[in-house]
Amino acid sequence: MNAYECCMVLSPQEQRIQEEQKGVVDFKGRDRVYKILNTFKGTRPKIDIERAKYFTESFKQTEGEPLILRWAKALKHIAENITVYIDDHQLLVGRAGRPGRYGILYPELDGDFLDLAVKALPNRVESPFDLTEEDARVIIEEIAPYWKGKTFHENLAKAIPKDTLKVTYDPNDPTQSRYIVNETASFRSSLQWVHDYEKVLKKGFKGIKEEALKRLETLDPLSPTDNLEKKPFLEAIVIVCDAIVLWAKRHARLAEEMAKKEIDPQRKKELEEISKICDWVPENPARTFHEAVQAQWFTQMFSRIEQKTGTIISNGRMDQYFYPYYKKDLEEGRITEERAMELLECMWVAMAQFIDLYISPYGGAFNEGYAHWEAVTIGGQTSDGRDATNELTYLFLRSKREFPLNYPDLAARIHARSPERYLYEVAETIKEGSGFPKLINDEETIPLLLAKGASLEEAYDYAVSGCTEVRMPNRDTFTSPCAYINFAAALEMTLYNGRMKKYEGEQLGPETGDPCTFKTWDEFWNAYLTQQTNLLKHAFIQQYIINNLRSKHFAAPLGSALHDLCMANCKDLHSPFIEGGIDLGYFEFIGYGTVIDSLAAIKKLVFEEKKISMEELLEALQRNFEGRETIRQMLLNCPKYGNNDPYADAIGKAIDREALKFTRKYSKELGVHLDLRYVPFTSHVPFGKVISATPNGRKAWTPLSDGSSPSQGADMNGPTAILLSNFNTKNYDFRERASRLLNIKLSPKCVAGEEGTRKLVSFIRTWCDLKLWHVQFNIINKETLLAAKKDPDKYRSLLVRVAGYSAYFVDLSPDLQDDIIARTEHSEI
Numbered sequence: 001m002n003a004y005e006c007c008m009v010l011s012p013q014e015q016r017i018q019e020e021q022k023g024v025v026d027f028k029g030r031d032r033v034y035k036i037l038n039t040f041k042g043t044r045p046k047i048d049i050e051r052a053k054y055f056t057e058s059f060k061q062t063e064g065e066p067l068i069l070r071w072a073k074a075l076k077h078i079a080e081n082i083t084v085y086i087d088d089h090q091l092l093v094g095r096a097g098r099p100g101r102y103g104i105l106y107p108e109l110d111g112d113f114l115d116l117a118v119k120a121l122p123n124r125v126e127s128p129f130d131l132t133e134e135d136a137r138v139i140i141e142e143i144a145p146y147w148k149g150k151t152f153h154e155n156l157a158k159a160i161p162k163d164t165l166k167v168t169y170d171p172n173d174p175t176q177s178r179y180i181v182n183e184t185a186s187f188r189s190s191l192q193w194v195h196d197y198e199k200v201l202k203k204g205f206k207g208i209k210e211e212a213l214k215r216l217e218t219l220d221p222l223s224p225t226d227n228l229e230k231k232p233f234l235e236a237i238v239i240v241c242d243a244i245v246l247w248a249k250r251h252a253r254l255a256e257e258m259a260k261k262e263i264d265p266q267r268k269k270e271l272e273e274i275s276k277i278c279d280w281v282p283e284n285p286a287r288t289f290h291e292a293v294q295a296q297w298f299t300q301m302f303s304r305i306e307q308k309t310g311t312i313i314s315n316g317r318m319d320q321y322f323y324p325y326y327k328k329d330l331e332e333g334r335i336t337e338e339r340a341m342e343l344l345e346c347m348w349v350a351m352a353q354f355i356d357l358y359i360s361p362y363g364g365a366f367n368e369g370y371a372h373w374e375a376v377t378i379g380g381q382t383s384d385g386r387d388a389t390n391e392l393t394y395l396f397l398r399s400k401r402e403f404p405l406n407y408p409d410l411a412a413r414i415h416a417r418s419p420e421r422y423l424y425e426v427a428e429t430i431k432e433g434s435g436f437p438k439l440i441n442d443e444e445t446i447p448l449l450l451a452k453g454a455s456l457e458e459a460y461d462y463a464v465s466g467c468t469e470v471r472m473p474n475r476d477t478f479t480s481p482c483a484y485i486n487f488a489a490a491l492e493m494t495l496y497n498g499r500m501k502k503y504e505g506e507q508l509g510p511e512t513g514d515p516c517t518f519k520t521w522d523e524f525w526n527a528y529l530t531q532q533t534n535l536l537k538h539a540f541i542q543q544y545i546i547n548n549l550r551s552k553h554f555a556a557p558l559g560s561a562l563h564d565l566c567m568a569n570c571k572d573l574h575s576p577f578i579e580g581g582i583d584l585g586y587f588e589f590i591g592y593g594t595v596i597d598s599l600a601a602i603k604k605l606v607f608e609e610k611k612i613s614m615e616e617l618l619e620a621l622q623r624n625f626e627g628r629e630t631i632r633q634m635l636l637n638c639p640k641y642g643n644n645d646p647y648a649d650a651i652g653k654a655i656d657r658e659a660l661k662f663t664r665k666y667s668k669e670l671g672v673h674l675d676l677r678y679v680p681f682t683s684h685v686p687f688g689k690v691i692s693a694t695p696n697g698r699k700a701w702t703p704l705s706d707g708s709s710p711s712q713g714a715d716m717n718g719p720t721a722i723l724l725s726n727f728n729t730k731n732y733d734f735r736e737r738a739s740r741l742l743n744i745k746l747s748p749k750c751v752a753g754e755e756g757t758r759k760l761v762s763f764i765r766t767w768c769d770l771k772l773w774h775v776q777f778n779i780i781n782k783e784t785l786l787a788a789k790k791d792p793d794k795y796r797s798l799l800v801r802v803a804g805y806s807a808y809f810v811d812l813s814p815d816l817q818d819d820i821i822a823r824t825e826h827s828e829i
Contacts, residue, residue: 009431009749010506011779028310028402033345035089042454042796045355046130048097051305052105054078068572071555072236078246084254092345094301095249102128104355106308110360111147112154114139117359125813126364153186153554159545164538177362180489180688181538183548185198185481188310189362189554192466195562196473197296198321202285208561209241230570240557244302247267247285252278289325289335293343306558310468311373312356319378319393326392351407361678363688368816369807373409377464381394383457389422396423400436406799408805414768415442428762430777431751435801438776440464441768451735452673467679467804468739468774474564477581478575478672480547483539484683484702488591488691488704490531501692509534516614521607536662539587551575583672586738587603590680590687593641593705596652596698601638621693624700642710646722654730660734675738680707681803703819707741712822719744719826726768744777744825776801785821
């Protein structure tokens, strides 16, 4: 036992790791899922090339045909040829790649990176992947050559105007991002997404296919629109329904063959049951809980084969659409609570083997630690506005406490009338220390959805999707990935007259003047706003091009089959406009706390108190504070965001408001709600690597603040002050706002015992009352993080909350580990 462990309160996760180090592991009756988990836990993921190989083969054969038909035929070709597996001990089947941890390739998206990726992926710091020599050969010789000149990334780089290009990519090498106005559309073919899984459970793909066939019969044979648009769409739906059913039946035949050879009677019976289930679903409606879970799993896995959805396809409101099957099976004695838990946890360990692979350098840097967001939403309200918690809700929370795995990404909806039991169990689960669940606030989310055109029924039924985002299945229709804007770059350009140190004096922003000549704070503030507005201009130019380019490169017949509006209009999900839909996009504010604190320091020290001159400030920044520690300490002691300080918070609100005013005026030209968001994933780390020293005392090239959280270590007045600063800086009179990611780090001691649980419940209610969008917690001792960084082999199972997802601490880069360590650990709540 380490010295700190003798005198500190440990979270349940820390206690479990301590026991593991002693060789003590309590499976809690989960022999099956632990046997599966132990086959891949701690292994480095491998790349499986089959999806890319068969997708490419099909596309070579279908050139000239409508894109959605080509996509459907490619999925059918994959379904016919991809290797199917049934893992030992598993009760659910269906995977998109080889046994163990694996990632798959999407060459249609970023195939121009493939040559680079083959060399870099095994050795990169952020989320490395292994690749066999033979697979590398196939990629280089058979897959990559076809896609050269055809990928979305290449065409986007050609389409962006020169002035926008220079703040997006290195003009001499478009594979390299400049991390100023970063497009995200070239490393994912769609935003995060949630399917209407209930449609699969109730209709089956046979029912969806029949619907498409009936629509085909009613088309006007003389209509150009019907012949050129609707007919290929509906034919694609028929093909993709056949494809997923074929894929399922191949699993049925494999299970049947394995059962004949199996000598263990229990496993033989399980394989026979798997065969029967795969013969029935997802072709037909589910009749039992087991069938429902298997049908949903086939659907989400085939979605991953279909396209690279940003943050992985989400799972929707699982405690709602599974509940009727669970309740019926319980009542009829067909299932027990423990068996239901086992089936769900078979899904969790299957999820944990699919690793979202980003082959572009900036895609990997934005999503460290094998990031994943296959969000399972629990709680919230029913479509008629009543509390939605049920016994399955509590089963999900119990599973997360008892089975320490970073899959699935559990998201709990909270509202003003959430039951006390629910909040208690949410708090107890948070206290476990692995970062689950993240919380999303109905009191903020639902009014915003209403303001953007949703009905009450649709808004009540939203599902969490991706990091902190939400979706309304069958009403949301916008899938274009959007821009991350480095607002700290706008600050640096203000200090250096439109230039940045990283890019050696290149003129990147407008010349706003030498700040040493500014006589008043207003002059500096207006110069900053000019630079901020310039970056917003380029982000919107990017988005305009992306929105109109994507439908020429991507199609989603499976996703379209599961969307009522796509089916009604016979339009692919990636169409620029789908009648009746609500298009909810965003632009990302990166470095919020860094910029607020820097502007507050300049305003106070340079212009109000005149304790330092602008010349002295710039000299200290250019020296990275070497020999200027006195000035740095003055900067560090200025008002800081995250402390309920009106001085800093007023600046934060003003920055936020100016961005909102811009999007209120110009998002109409894009035809979407382009809302202001604060969700960095891990981009605040690479974005920080292009920003020199900043006036908040931050040193050059270090991470920026993350999300709407305070700068690392700047929040000194406790977690309630963080909530109040978030509240103070929001412009509630604008509907053009969306998610604000908020990380809060607590010591296990401050939430220990029943009193700690009550305090945490009270804190959650306060957050809910303030109508803040999101909050998530790390409950861990700093000493544990330091010990894990020093001796990673002893802490392989240590989970931490990163940015809307949890990851194994030892899988993170040293920079991101240091960023998490540097977050303020609050000892009181």
